[in-house]
Amino acid sequence: MFRTRTLAGVAAIAALAAGLIGAGASALLLDGSSSSTTVVQQTPATPAANTSSSTSSVTDVYRRAAPGVVEITVATGGQFGVGEAQGSGFVYDKAGHIVTNEHVVDGATSVRVRLASGKQYAAHVVSTDASTDLAVLEINAPAAQLTPLKLADSSSLAVGSAVVAIGSPFGLEGTVTSGIVSALHREIEAPNNFTIQDAIQTDAAINHGNSGGPLLDLSGRVIGVNAQIKSDSGGNEGVGFAIPSNTVRTVVSAILQNGSVQHAYLGVSLSANGAAAVDAVRPGTPAASAGLQSGDVVIRVDGVAITSGSQLRGVIDSKKPGDKVRITVRRNGSERTFTVTLGVRPD
Secondary structure (H helix, E strand, O other): OEEEEEOOEEEEEOOOOOOOOOOOOOOEOOOOOEOEEEOOOOOOOOOOOOOOOOOOOHHHHHHHHHHHEEEEEEEEEEOOEEEEEEEEEEEOOOOOEEEEOHHHHOOEEEEEEEOOOOOEEEEEEEEEEOOOOEEEEEEOOOHHHOOOOOEOOHHHOOOOOEEEEEEOHHHOOOEEEEEEEEEEEEEEEOOOOOEEEEEEEEOOOOOOOOOOOEEEOOOOOEEEEEEEEEOOOOOOOOOEEEEEHHHHHHHHHHHHHHOOOOOEEOOEEEOOOOOOEEEEEOOOOHHHHHOOOOOOEEEEEOOEEOOOHHHHHHHHHOOOOOOEEEEEEEEOOEEEEEEEEOEEOOO
16 A cells, blocks of 8 residues: 555645744645555556557647646635645636546635736636546636647557646646556545556656646547655655546536536445455445445356456446345355345445
8 A cells, every 4th residue: 555645735724823834745735635644555557458549649638638728726724724735627618618536626615717928817626526536627718828738549549658738837838748557447545545447557757746747648638637646755756647538528517517516425344355346335325235344255247247446346347326236245155145235335
């Protein structure tokens, strides 16, 4: 296990209690987001053909995508006074919707978006989803001022594919870095302690303030939203994580259509031994109501074989609240099947 840190950066903090947070603090980010302990699953990545049809240089990608990248400034208030933090984001559509991380705007009293042109707009938080660390903002800007970025299909990514990150690390807007996809199918911890599936690992330099900014392929399409770094020092050490674009597409579409996102919920915690072994069943959850118990090992869901905790989480994530699923477990050497009506994941 290691410490991972969210990436929103600090512009200014006023009236902090003396000695609470020093210049090199890493246990608590100055945007108010506490660092999280994340288990990175060592899931083997299957190499796939690079589907990018472009041989663009980093310069070409920057010229194409930078106009759609924004800087986000957040005012926060708390018991120690009023502060200001910064993050990144990108233009999603001509209607003025902006995508960023949930942890960038968590606790915000006001939000401003600075476009690549330098124009600034007050932003409204449409909705956030802590389970995927994503947020949608809205600004009232003329369509001519907005350059939406296209989302790629993150399922077609290959380890070794070239990537480009654009954002505002340490408040330095319009900063570009490049690298490769260094691993796929990582699991990282969301702000609400649930698991984000299929995170993209990259060695492109991302730092505090890159949170919410795009990770791009060589066609200038968004393949992920930069969210976390693995770091002992608090700075970039060559291992960053981005939320995959397919997750972004699903969550943002749900927010724009329904105003919020609901995730299916089973209500178990799993052991870390690789199999889908139930460590605990939370009281009052769908799993508890159906009769699942600690020590059960889930081996099938709706007849599909389950061989790992990651696979079980993926299957549940693909369902909707209210769906009925048949879960087969191995208990005390025998198999038992339960019908579970999935609930709504709590915040």
